[in-house]
Amino acid sequence: MPLTKAEITRxxxxxxxxxxEAAGLFVVEGEKVVGELLGAKFPLVDIYATPAWTGARTVDVTADEMARFSHYPTxxxxxAVGKITRPPLAAGALDxxxxxxxxxIQDPGNVGTLLRIADWFACDRVLLSPDCADLFSQKVVNASMGSFARVDAHTLPLATAFASVKVPVLGCDLQGDAVHALTPLRDAVIVIGSEGRGIxxxxxxxxxxxxxxxxxxGAESLNAAVAAAIVCDNLRRVSK
Amino acid sequence: MPLTKAEITRxxxxxxxxxxEAAGLFVVEGEKVVGELLGAKFPLVDIYATPAWTGARTVDVTADEMARFSHYPTxxxxxAVGKITRPPLAAGALDxxxxxxxxxIQDPGNVGTLLRIADWFACDRVLLSPDCADLFSQKVVNASMGSFARVDAHTLPLATAFASVKVPVLGCDLQGDAVHALTPLRDAVIVIGSEGRGIxxxxxxxxxxxxxxxxxxGAESLNAAVAAAIVCDNLRRVSK
Structure with a gap:
C-alpha cells in the first residue's frame, strides 16, 4: 500500500x-546506523525499507517513496523511527x-563521539546540558556508532543535577592538577566543557x-572528546 | 588594481x-585559520584580504572579488596562499x-585532529601514508587549529620509512598489550590505522x-584520533 502524502510529510x-519534540519521535536513516541500533536491541517504532534492505522492517516502501521522505541527498x-524517551534521573544517581x-558541547559529531567514549569506558551515565547538540539528532546518533543505544543519557540543567551530589566533581580545564596524579575514584562526575568556552x-x-x-x-587545546577520553582512561586505570 | 580573471581562476x-600539486601551492581561507598560521609565523606567499580583515596582507581585494575566488559559500x-614544501625525511630520523x-586515515578532520594531538604531546614528527587525507587540504589545515604550522609532517609510503627503523614500532590495534603496561620509551614509532580497516x-x-x-x-572501537591521544598520553607519562 503506497504511503500517503501526509505520512511522507511527517x-x-x-x-x-x-x-x-512535538511527535516524541526521532529518526535514523542508513544501513549502518539502523543495523547498529537493531544489533543493540534498541526498540524501534517503525522501520521503512526498500527491497534493497535485507534486515527487519515494518513497512515496505519503494525506492521512489524512500526518496520522498529521505533525510539525505542520496x-x-x-x-527507522524511534521513540524519544526521557527517563528521569533518580535521586542520588550521580553518587x-x-x-x-x-x-x-554543541557539535553533534563531538556529542556522538563522547557517547562512544562513555560506552567504551563504561561510564554509568552521560548528562547533557540543554545547550548541547540534541541527543536525538541524526548526526549525534550516527557519530555514536551504536553507543547511543547502550549509554544512559539525560539532558538537563547540570547545576540542578549537581546541587545535591556527594561525590567529587572533576572539571576538565586548562588549569588544574595533572590527570596522571588522580587518586583512585570509583564514583565521580567528570565535567567536559566546550572547546571554545570551557566549563x-x-x-x-x-x-x-x-x-x-x-x-x-605547542597546541593550545585538545578537542573535547579527546580530553574526555584521556580523563576516562586515567580514571579507569586507577579505579580498577 | 583589480584582479585579472586568470588570477581569480587560479x-x-x-x-x-x-x-x-601542479602549482606547488595550497590555500587557507578564514580569519581564524589565517590568524593561527600568522601566529605560528608560518611563511605565506600571498594574503588576499578585504577591508574587513585587520591583519597583515599582500593584496587588497574587494568583497566582490573575494566572493569570486572564495572556496566557501560564505x-x-x-x-592566504602558502607553498607546499616536502622536506625529505633524514636517514635515521625515526630512531x-x-x-x-x-x-x-582518510578523513581530513581526523588528520587535522591528529596533527593537533601530535603537537600537544610534542611528537617529533608525523608520517602520513599516501592514502591519508592530503596534508595541504584546507579541511586538514583548519582541523589542526594551527598545529599544521608547528608539526614536522611527511607524506610517504610507511613501509619504506620503516624499512631500516631501529626503535620499537607500536601498532595500535584492538588486540595487543594494554597501553597501561607500556614500559618507558623515549624513542618509538606509534602506528595508527584507519578505524574501519586497522593497520x-x-x-x-x-x-x-x-x-x-x-x-x-560496549563500544566496538574508538575513533583513531582518540586512540592516538590515549597512547601518546600513556607514552609521555612513562617516558618523562
Whole structure:
C-alpha cells in the first residue's frame, strides 16, 4: 500500500528538532546506523525499507517513496523511527559510579563521539546540558556508532543535577592538577566543557577540583572528546 | 588594481589537489585559520584580504572579488596562499624521538585532529601514508587549529620509512598489550590505522608489538584520533 502524502510529510518533518519534540519521535536513516541500533536491541517504532534492505522492517516502501521522505541527498534503503524517551534521573544517581557530564558541547559529531567514549569506558551515565547538540539528532546518533543505544543519557540543567551530589566533581580545564596524579575514584562526575568556552559559570561552583591533561608541546587545546577520553582512561586505570 | 580573471581562476583552482600539486601551492581561507598560521609565523606567499580583515596582507581585494575566488559559500575576509614544501625525511630520523605514523586515515578532520594531538604531546614528527587525507587540504589545515604550522609532517609510503627503523614500532590495534603496561620509551614509532580497516598489510611486518586501549564497556572501537591521544598520553607519562 503506497504511503500517503501526509505520512511522507511527517517522516520528512522529523529532521527538525521542534517536530521531533512535538511527535516524541526521532529518526535514523542508513544501513549502518539502523543495523547498529537493531544489533543493540534498541526498540524501534517503525522501520521503512526498500527491497534493497535485507534486515527487519515494518513497512515496505519503494525506492521512489524512500526518496520522498529521505533525510539525505542520496536516500538509503532503510529509515527507522524511534521513540524519544526521557527517563528521569533518580535521586542520588550521580553518587554511584562514573558520570560524564557534557557542558555546552554543541557539535553533534563531538556529542556522538563522547557517547562512544562513555560506552567504551563504561561510564554509568552521560548528562547533557540543554545547550548541547540534541541527543536525538541524526548526526549525534550516527557519530555514536551504536553507543547511543547502550549509554544512559539525560539532558538537563547540570547545576540542578549537581546541587545535591556527594561525590567529587572533576572539571576538565586548562588549569588544574595533572590527570596522571588522580587518586583512585570509583564514583565521580567528570565535567567536559566546550572547546571554545570551557566549563560554564553556572557549573563552576559545583566543581570540587580541576584536572588538566599535561601538555608537552605547542597546541593550545585538545578537542573535547579527546580530553574526555584521556580523563576516562586515567580514571579507569586507577579505579580498577 | 583589480584582479585579472586568470588570477581569480587560479586561486579558485587550488581547491583541488591536482591543481595544488601542479602549482606547488595550497590555500587557507578564514580569519581564524589565517590568524593561527600568522601566529605560528608560518611563511605565506600571498594574503588576499578585504577591508574587513585587520591583519597583515599582500593584496587588497574587494568583497566582490573575494566572493569570486572564495572556496566557501560564505566568503571570508582573508584567503592566504602558502607553498607546499616536502622536506625529505633524514636517514635515521625515526630512531630519535616520538613519531606518530598515520596509516590510511582518510578523513581530513581526523588528520587535522591528529596533527593537533601530535603537537600537544610534542611528537617529533608525523608520517602520513599516501592514502591519508592530503596534508595541504584546507579541511586538514583548519582541523589542526594551527598545529599544521608547528608539526614536522611527511607524506610517504610507511613501509619504506620503516624499512631500516631501529626503535620499537607500536601498532595500535584492538588486540595487543594494554597501553597501561607500556614500559618507558623515549624513542618509538606509534602506528595508527584507519578505524574501519586497522593497520594495513604493508605495514604489519614492521610492527614490533601491538598495543591496545583497555575497554571496559560496549563500544566496538574508538575513533583513531582518540586512540592516538590515549597512547601518546600513556607514552609521555612513562617516558618523562
Amino acid at each position: 517522516l520528512r518533518s522529523l529532521q527538525e528538532k521542534k517536530h521531533r 536516500p538509503a534503503s532503510v529509515l 554511584r559510579g562514573l558520570t560524564l557530564a557534557l557542558d555546552g 560554564s559559570d553556572a557549573v563552576r561552583p559545583f566543581v570540587t577540583y580541576y584536572i588538566t591533561i599535561p601538555k608537552y608541546g | 586561486l579558485r583552482s587550488l581547491q583541488e589537489k591536482k591543481h595544488r 566568503p571570508a575576509s582573508v584567503l 630519535r624521538g616520538l613519531t606518530l605514523a598515520l596509516d590510511g 594495513s598489510d604493508a605495514v604489519r611486518p614492521f610492527v614490533t608489538y601491538y598495543i591496545t586501549i583497555p575497554k571496559y564497556g
